Amino acid sequence: MPEVKREGDKTVRRFAARILNTLSGRFLLLTVAFVMLAELLILVPSVARFRLDYLQLRLEKAQIASLAVEASNDMVSADLERELLANAGVFNVVLRRDEVRQLVLSSPIPEPVAATYDLRMAGPFDLIQGAATALLDGGDPVIRVIGQPVQQAGLLIEVTLKQGPMRREMVDYALRILFMSALISVITAAMLFLAVRQLMVLPIRRVVRHMQAYAGAPEDARLVITPTARVVELRDAEQALARMQTELISALRQKERLAQLGGAVAKIAHDLRNILTSAQLFADRIEQSADPGVARAAPKLIGSISRAVNLCESTLAFGKAEEHPxxxxxxxxxxxxxxxxxxxxxxxxxxxxxxxxxxxxxxxxxxxxxxxxxxxxxxxxxxxxxxxxxxxxxxxxxxxxxxxxxxxxxxxxxxxxxxxxxxxxxxxxxxxxxxxxxxxxxxxxxxxxxxxxxxxxxxxxxxxxxxxxxxxxxxxxxxxxxxxxxxxxxxxxxxx
CATH class of the missing domain: 3.30.565.10 (Histidine kinase-like ATPase, C-terminal domain)
Structure with missing residues (x-):
């Protein structure tokens, strides 16, 4: 079993290495990474906004509870007061009107206040910092929150509450956001992967197949690629490859012909020397003799010279390598x-x-x-x-x-x-x-x-x-x- 597991691990590693070494695989991983980074940049302010909404909701519930107390002329039972505080999720409520702080509702605080957060003047950086502190703090401290009462019902409202419940809801919210981000990133990456594969990877593979096929038979003019890519850069590459293949075919033909021509130089020189020697002998005979046989020798002289000319013309024509595909x-x-x-x-x-x-x-x-x-x-x-x-x-x-x-x-x-x-x-x-x-x-x-x-x-x-x-x-x-x-x-x- 351990050997089977090791073989399986090796297979997985080889598959992963193959994916990472392909253009499609790297693009897929980069897409996932960048989408997750974008979602992370969205997640941080989203969590901070969630925390702000959570605290604002507690302040609004605390203000409603204080209004209920004021409406009853402070004649509320201890049980009702505890129910109002439990419903608001706070330990006490302080409402400030006309420069006077008034403790409207109160219950025992289990421990000293660990931190105070004033939401009235908090900027984006303060909210993000507060959300990060709440997430990273593993305890359940008591915090004081100060905010602006709704409907201009006073100068400020102040509550104390446990941070633990808020932190748990923030973690739950962040996990939901991360799950949705991961799902969106996978779908986006898959769509981009398919699009890039269709628009880039497959045309590149087609060029590679042409190059491999052409390398196996460089004299076969059918294997010269025909540019068909719609992407400008890929089409330029295909056109450059087609020009290179066409020029290489001509170069290979010329190289082969020149090699054959070089190997035949000795034979050409020998044959040409013999032909011209025969012509020279007949020419000497014409110059030195008035014999009637000269008339019979003249055609032979013409034939010898013609063969020499034909041999030279054939050799030169072969060496030019002007055949078009x-x-x-x-x-x-x-x-x-x-x-x-x-x-x-x-x-x-x-x-x-x-x-x-x-x-x-x-x-x-x-x-x-x-x-x-x-x-x-x-x-x-x-x-x-x-x-x-x-x-x-x-x-x-x-x-x-x-x-x-x-x-x-x-x-x-x-x-x-x-x-x-x-x-x-x-x-x-x-x-x-x-x-x-x-x-x-x-x-x-x-x-x-x-x-x-x-x-x-x-x-x-x-x-x-x-x-x-x-x-x-x-x-x-x-x-x-x-x-x-x-x-x-x-x-x-x-x-x-």
């Missing part, structure tokens, strides 16, 4: 595929032929321009692979959807990819499929699909051909919503 919109996929095929000079009757198996009504959500570039790269690679064999072939484009994503397949009947190309397929300058290529097309295509939160995969590559598949998610991002919403042009489709 995808602008997600809904559009029909088939027209984009038909446009890609037409741009590559392909059709069902061309050689190689291009077959498109996509439902006309299939709608997807993506960046149409970037997806066009990805499909163009894949179709161009497929066509070049088939052309290199010198035989006829077929390129197939198909697409469909599941509950989780859209898929797009690009297949061909070419010779398949060499093993070395498959090992580094989506790495720039290493995954080239054809001789003299840079491998930038597949690297950029994979990067663009990652920006959509999807993936580009090689399904198969053998003697029967090659097949790639693209997966584009329907959701708006991990942990950020159940389903995506359509984006306005130039914006991201993210759940708030």
């Amino acid at each position: 995808p602008r997600l919109n809904r559009f029909a996929l088939r027209p984009v595929m038909e446009d890609v095929a037409e741009g590559e000079g392909l059709s069902p009757v061309s050689d190689p032929s291009c077959l498109i198996d996509v439902a006309p009504g299939l709608m997807i959500r993506a960046d149409a321009e970037q997806l066009h570039r990805v499909l163009s790269n894949l179709v161009r690679n497929a066509r070049q692979a088939i052309d290199a064999t010198g035989r006829s072939g077929t390129i197939e484009l198909s697409a469909g959807e599941t509950d989780a994503d859209w898929w797009i397949r690009v297949g061909d009947t070419g010779p398949g990819l060499p093993p070395k190309a498959r090992e580094h397929l989506f790495q720039a300058f290493q995954g080239s499929v054809r001789k003299g290529g840079t491998g930038l097309g597949l690297a950029i295509s994979a990067e663009l699909i990652r920006g959509h939160g999807g993936r580009l995969e090689l399904v198969r590559s053998d003697a029967e051909g090659t097949e790639f598949i693209i997966h584009l998610p329907k959701s708006s991002g991990p942990g950020l919503g159940e389903s995506a919403t359509e984006a306005e042009p130039g914006s991201f489709a993210l759940d708030g």
Whole structure:
């Protein structure tokens, strides 16, 4: 049992520590503390006012008793006098008229008077001090109270009474006030807690979730936060975070490209040197000989120089890292595929032929321009692979959807990819499929699909051909919503 109790105490302490370390918990405790402080500031003058009313009531009852005595011409029995004093709650009554003090009612006083309080000239500080003295004094002393008679019935009225009954009623009144204050503070704190949680804590948690999700996949442009907070400060923070995430995506892409570019410098220099050396040899032959074979050598010279220029342009374009985040919109996929095929000079009757198996009504959500570039790269690679064999072939484009994503397949009947190309397929300058290529097309295509939160995969590559598949998610991002919403042009489709 002692061990169970210790474990329970540890659990309670951990829970309390967790509450204190949260913004909601600290705000709740501060709210309760400040409400209780405000109620305490109200309680002190309230208790002082209660004491004043109590004493004023005793003076009024004592004055009524004195009027009864005067009305009977001082002919009251001892029993009646005791009853009048008991009803007023005092030991004696002194009424002063015309500078003459008159003892109207009197009974034995059990002990000497401990203190005298004049209510006629008492200010707020005196009343608060008197109330504090009465509460802190644990005894039951006799006190004298002087006040102003009502209805101008004299110059003053003076009574003596026990302080104990008054103190007990003051304590009872203070406890009632404290109970009501505690109840009000709890209700107020709960309402403020819920309001702050809704207006501040939940938006802050949303920002934290975005940051955590973004940290797990910094290249996924879907995870860039869309500012939705109504509080100005929180909205400014969300806008700053969105700008930072957008800039970081570009910086990460540029860093990755520059790293790949740096690793490929040696290969570029080697390839470029060989290409230019060949061009130089052909140029020397033109200068030194008038042989008719020069006419046949000229195209080779032009081809060598063109390859060098293309290699330099591809390298420089890759290093610029100017890709913008995808602008997600809904559009029909088939027209984009038909446009890609037409741009590559392909059709069902061309050689190689291009077959498109996509439902006309299939709608997807993506960046149409970037997806066009990805499909163009894949179709161009497929066509070049088939052309290199010198035989006829077929390129197939198909697409469909599941509950989780859209898929797009690009297949061909070419010779398949060499093993070395498959090992580094989506790495720039290493995954080239054809001789003299840079491998930038597949690297950029994979990067663009990652920006959509999807993936580009090689399904198969053998003697029967090659097949790639693209997966584009329907959701708006991990942990950020159940389903995506359509984006306005130039914006991201993210759940708030």
